[in-house]
Amino acid sequence: MKFSTTISFSRRRLLVFGLDVVLIGLAFVFAFLLRFDFTVPAALLPLFRQGLLVSLMIKPLVFLFSGLYRNLWRYASLQDGVEIAKVVTASTVISGFVLMYLRHFAPYPRSIFILDWFLLLALIMSSRLVWRVYRETVIMPRRNTVGQRTLIVGAGEAGSLLLKEIRRQQDSAFNIVGFVDDDPQKTGMKLHGITVLGTTKELARLIGSYSIEDVIIAIPTAAGNAMRDIVKSCEHCKVRFKTLPAISDIIEGKISISQIKDVDICDLLGRDPIELDQAAIRNYLEGKRVLVTGAAGSIGSEICRQVARFNPAKLVLLDSAETPLYQIEKELSETHPDMRLAPVLADIRQAGRLDYVFETFLPEVVFHAAAYKHVPMIEYNPVEAVTNNIMGSRLLAEKASAFGVQNFVMISTDKAVNPTNIMGASKRAAELFVQALARESQTNFTTVRFGNVLGSNGSVIPLFKEQIAAGGPVTVTHPDVIRYFMTIPEASQLVLQAGCIGNGGEIFVLDMGEPVKIVDLAEELISLSGLTPHEDIEIVFTGLRPGEKLYEELLVAGEGVKPTVHHKIKVLESVEYDLGTIVAAVDKLVIAAASADTREVMDSLQQLVPEFSPQYSPDSVTQTLRKLRPDIFVK
Template sequence: MNQTKKDMIQLFVRRVCLIAMDIVLINMSVLLALLMRFNVTISSIPEEYIYKYEQFMIPFTLIALVVFWFCRIYHSLWEYASITELYKIVEACTITEVIHVCVTMMLELGLPRSTYFMTWVFLVVSVSASRFMYRFIRTGLNRYRTTDDDIRIMIIGAGNATNVLIREISISHYLANSRVVCVIDDNPNKVGKYIHGIKVVGTRDDIKEMAKQYDVDEIIFAIPSASPENRRDILSICKETDCELKILPGVYQMVDGEINIKDIRRVDVLDLLGRNPVEVDIESIMGYVKDKVVLVTGGGGSIGSELCRQLVSHKPRKLIIFDIYENNAYDIQQELCINHADANVETLIGSVRNVGRLEDIFKKYHPDIIYHAAAHKHVPLMEVSPNEAVKNNVIGTYNVARMADKYGAEKFVLISTDKAVNPTNVMGATKRICEMIVQSFNEKSDTDYVAVRFGNVLGSNGSVIPLFKKQIEAGGPVTVTDPNIIRYFMTIPEAVSLVLQAGAYARGGEIFVLDMGEPVKIDDLAKNLIRLSGYTLGVDMNIVYTGLRPGEKLYEELLMDEEGLQETANKLIHIGKPIDFDKENFAHNLARLEKSAYDETEDIRSIIKEVVPTYQPRQQQ
């Protein structure tokens, strides 16, 4: 017998038991009301009322059960009963008693008027008690049951979320061995007060002390309305304890506003970045993507695949995924087929270096919008293979941009990087050349060419967080190049939102830049991740500093001094003013750069330097 069938049988049995119990309670309520009316002795009840009671007993029972059913009294999970269920019971009993009064009067089977009110009272009390007794007993047993294996919990926040959370933990099957021992809140007026018998023991400044005093094993952050900065600051204090950290998702983002114990998750390093997520005007995106043929180069990569996920929901006429790596392309193709079965998705394998392949695709599909995400992006690898960076990043971008112009595409959006600003590595320098290609094509083409520049993407292939996690899983050490190195960070969905928004704002020639808040020290990220993984820095896990890699610098910039900033409708997205350069000389140098790359020239950095004067290569160590 499968689990679903067992659950259905269990539900059926539970409902039958509840109905049987209600039959008894319904009739007992009327009888008790009569007893109370006539001196609490059956012999004192006049025979005519006994007769009327017996005559209407079965109809009244059926009426009450039907009302209870339609008021969904038999559909609730009574182990999670709350004030909402109590309202339902009062409502059902009130409707039942109103019908009781009306029908008995019509049939001349009326009882003393006070009997009806007392029947309603007894019915509400008995039905409520029968539903809430399970929860009452379970909560009582959990409160006074302690074992050595109990997980002792501190909750941060003394608001509505904590009120519900403490109650749910006391009866949850998922946290059977968990016990809330104290609460922390920054409001001094709440300190010393109690929530469901649990004391608010202090503010954030007392977290470390109270964690020791109450022998806390786990801390749950339960302030759904907290700002990212507040959440970061409080969690930074919490991670200095030896406790496991968990966080409650935003209450208002949950279905029906209900808190579900299963939704409590572990604190992630993203919770410590302290920046609000980028919000995007979805309507403007849908307006320019809908019913268009959209091509995503590098569509199987971290950014490319997320672009495809978000684009396909906005109903393009056709979405073309173009990638040289068949496994990546296959994975995103299958995902979209499962989640968007009605979408028109075409997956094509090929390289942006291959002009013939690009020509064939553009001639056949005539894409309206191109998102160019195909590129080599790993800084250290490109330092030792600079010619490949030029071939793929520079020449590949030129090939796709030329096809967009030749076949009359509406928009061309280049995925760029903050490493293109005053680059110290080949990857960043090639991306700066890509931006210059976009700018040069925009001046002579009817296609709108734009570039989108952002920082490091958390969770993307080759990014620092997955690397740290692998090192921690392997037992360490965690390697950081320099204790002072800082980077701007954003999530993959944020990066893609910026790209899509840029496409909506694009008028041609812009470099869009995201305001990513304050930069983050990589060393702090490593330390946070070690602590969040349950290890003690310097005891269970160490950090080893390896020195800056070739082409790497301590900090990244988002704009060159000459570019300036211009605001957009989205205050977190800015436009950098394009820097003018000699287009004719650039075209000559581009041809020279292509020839040198394919000739496998060893000194290609000097040619790159001629094209990008701001390129200052770091010496390989």
């Protein structure tokens, strides 16, 4: 209980205070009457009047200065009840001592104090309870009958909180008609006075029977299949549907549970929330100097956001893209004003520039996310893949080892497994170099391999959204093409987790869940936009692009998979590579790239990455472009 000397009364709180004064008097009167079986001896009337006067003078002052009237009783909880008990107890003890002092500590019936405390506590709590019951059963339901007729899917904790938030709003857009839940045992039961009308399997029928206009999905952890079934029922009945924000954002206080959002493709994929070993991550990030390359990219910027949560001593943001680097630096400066940030414009292919970065900032942990990643673009520009993805990664890893970096985590891709394109082959080459260097270095080198990331720059989701907004068509390369997907925060959080698991030289593979057909993804996005696939928006198959496969893999032949301490991260059995052999092969690649000899680049890549199976054998950059994009050379 905290006492405050600042008292500011609104008219409503003045009325509450006045009611409490009356209840203080009533509690003392009834305590006295109960003590003497409602027949107070005439000799004790002066004692009664003195006790009543002391109670009415002392207890209201205690109530005032306790801060009791700063509480919002419409949101009253168990903790508020505890506060009331503290205030009532303090006021009873203080008034008792004052009364005994005035009587020169002559005996006073102790049972009166006990009865007074019990009655006052019951009356004060009851007054709050009666108001809340009246408000929630009479005022709020009457207030919320003008909004859209709405069903809440999920009669659990999230649904309960959502209903309370909606009822608290003065002009809510939702008139809650009932609940729907996947548990049939809840059917017919009531939650805060609202009936559970049926199960999710009956959703379509219930929408029609109760003239429902809106459906709110209050199941933050719903699996993708369950979410898709609910959405399809809503689409079939042509009603609006929304869902709650991510439960992690609600817990962290970023947004309120009442901030209902449209269902998006991430909800339909049903990715489970990540449970991180916060203590282990904090142990190797807190108070450390951290460098993130590719800090302005989709993955790199999210890694920066996640790292910032663990209070690093310094966060160095390295990227060659000026405007995106400015944007992430500005964002982090606003969200973490006390954190030491160092935005560095640099290219990882420049050895002298990397020397400056390592000498100046002395990073202890490095997250290497800088890479060229777009498969068709790299097919047109193989030299850049070699210089950036391979030579740049090699330079960065060598500098990290030379300057005594403790942890080095490189981001890789599932396209590095049995690659059919230059991008995948270049990332596999970088994996091999880092694994080989790990055997000779004191730095803890680890690699994290995962698939496609939803919403990352240049990924399929933003492209589909642009095509839908333009009225179509939506272009899909092949009806059978499938990909693994995960969200940007999920991938970045698991990268941080993997960084504290490895002992050096391992390749970690993230649990990507079940693969998704790209055509299904396109159809879901069209439906979420309120349109009908193949009718309102056409889907056109354009054929696989240069270097693309129908499906991606996560393992190279011979790589055994073992579990780690985190259920969503697997580690591949370490394969030993000779550093000298790898260095010689990379040197040969760099020479070929410097001469822009595409055939030599491809031959050298295949020697370094034997599982690389290119879809063509170009003789030069020009001939490659002639084969891949003949339209460019049409006169």
